[in-house]
Amino acid sequence: MSTFKAVVVEKGDGGQTVALRDFEDKDLMDGDVTVRVTHSTVNYKDGLALTGKAPVVRRFPMIPGIDFAGVVEASSHPEFKPGDEVILNGWGIGETHLGAYAEKARVKGDWLVPLPAGLTAAQAMAIGTAGYTAMLAVIALERHGLRPENGPAVVTGAAGGVGSVAIALLAKAGWSVIASTGRPQEADYLKGLGAAEIIDRKELSEPARPLAKERWAAGVDSVGSHTLANLLSMTKYRGAIAACGLAGGMDLPSFVAPFILRGVSLLGIDSVMAPKALRLEAWSRLARDLDRAKLAAMASTIGLDEVVATGRAILEGKVRGRVVVEIA
Numbered sequence: 557m558s559t560f561k562a563v564v565v566e567k568g569d570g571g572q573t574v575a576l577r578d579f580e581d582k583d584l585m586d587g588d589v590t591v592r593v594t595h596s597t598v599n600y601k602d603g604l605a606l607t608g609k610a611p612v613v614r615r616f617p618m619i620p621g622i623d624f625a626g627v628v629e630a631s632s633h634p635e636f637k638p639g640d641e642v643i644l645n646g647w648g649i650g651e652t653h654l655g656a657y658a659e660k661a662r663v664k665g666d667w668l669v670p671l672p673a674g675l676t677a678a679q680a681m682a683i684g685t686a687g688y689t690a691m692l693a694v695i696a697l698e699r700h701g702l703r704p705e706n707g708p709a710v711v712t713g714a715a716g717g718v719g720s721v722a723i724a725l726l727a728k729a730g731w732s733v734i735a736s737t738g739r740p741q742e743a744d745y746l747k748g749l750g751a752a753e754i755i756d757r758k759e760l761s762e763p764a765r766p767l768a769k770e771r772w773a774a775g776v777d778s779v780g781s782h783t784l785a786n787l788l789s790m791t792k793y794r795g796a797i798a799a800c801g802l803a804g805g806m807d808l809p810s811f812v813a814p815f816i817l818r819g820v821s822l823l824g825i826d827s828v829m830a831p832k833a834l835r836l837e838a839w840s841r842l843a844r845d846l847d848r849a850k851l852a853a854m855a856s857t858i859g860l861d862e863v864v865a866t867g868r869a870i871l872e873g874k875v876r877g878r879v880v881v882e883i884a
């Protein structure tokens with residue numbers, strides 16, 4: 557019997573349980589590529605899966621973890637051979653397909669992208685799904701035609717994973733970045749990533765008015781709810797907000813006024829099912845544009861045995877930046 561170590565979520569009469577244990581190779585799901593997972597990460601959605609606070613896990617037992625980097629062990633997929641370094645974000649791993657918090661994963665080769673030149677596996681997971689999503693948001697704003705000369709860019713959930721990477725990417729592209737955070741003690745950290753101005757997230761968390769003073773041309777929002785509504789009401793004429801998260805709530809108590817009176821756009825960002833060409837573009841941009849010193853400043857490293865506690869901490873807003881899970 558061949559086994560490997562994995563974090564496993566199970567469902568019993570008393571609800572969801574999670575433990576680090578041995579998992580049998582024969583219980584892996586179908587896939588044409590087997591990967592030795594070397595690194596993963598803890599995203600907000602992983603916190604939801606690990607704690608059961610939202611129905612992220614759709615099959616039991618489940619190995620949670622929505623993204624990994626690793627080395628191909630076996631493959632019948634034409635694009636991948638043993639020894640290739642690969643990364644995977646989303647596509648339902650850790651939700652419907654056995655995921656990343658394990659020494660081994662078997663997945664569809666179509667879900668994999670090659671580790672971009674210039675990034676190590678650890679750096680790729682320091683970026684993780686949060687950072688890749690931040691890149692998708694920046695690409696969406698650029699495709700909308702927005703440029704730094706149009707005005708500042710606002711980033712909410714600034715000290716979190718998506719927020720930290722978004723600040724670094726926008727600052728590098730020349731934007732003046734306004735960072736909204738509930739952690740004023742992280743002001744130096746956020747300025748180090750490239751934020752020009754820090755605002756208290758309370759300014760954006762009360763119910764929004766239909767329109768308010770125009771403050772930014774663009775935004776990356778991880779928070780949703782009243783925060784997103786306020787962002788929209790304060791967006792300049794023909795600006796846009798890229799919405800990617802719900803850390804503050806799933807609702808959007810907003811008005812049509814920003815859309816019909818200021819031509820503001822709300823750009824939806826999904827990383828899970830994003831097409832491969834867009835993933836390749838995002839990863840190649842990350843490898844090119846993300847400052848490695850800033851990436852190192854936002855990342856900390858844990859082992860598989862610390863994943864469950866970190867999942868709880870991220871939901872409590874206690875994790876700064878990005879957490880790499882070192883597996884190999």
Ligand SMILES: NC(=O)c1ccc[n+]([C@@H]2O[C@H](COP(=O)([O-])OP(=O)(O)OC[C@H]3O[C@@H](n4cnc5c(N)ncnc54)[C@H](OP(=O)(O)O)[C@@H]3O)[C@@H](O)[C@H]2O)c1
Pocket residue numbers: 598599600601685686689712713714715716717718719736737738739757778779783799800801802803804805825826827828870871873875877
């Ligand atoms: N669309 C997609 O494909 C996609 C992909 C990745 C992530 N996401 C979503 O994006 C969001 C951020 O993910 P992440 O991994 O970056 O999580 P994270 O590291 O926990 O960052 C979220 C940040 O939001 C702020 N926040 C937390 N609770 C809040 C509240 N109640 N009200 C206002 N602000 C709050 C905190 O920032 P401050 O302490 O600085 O205020 C926190 O650090 C999550 O909702 C996640 O599910 C979506």
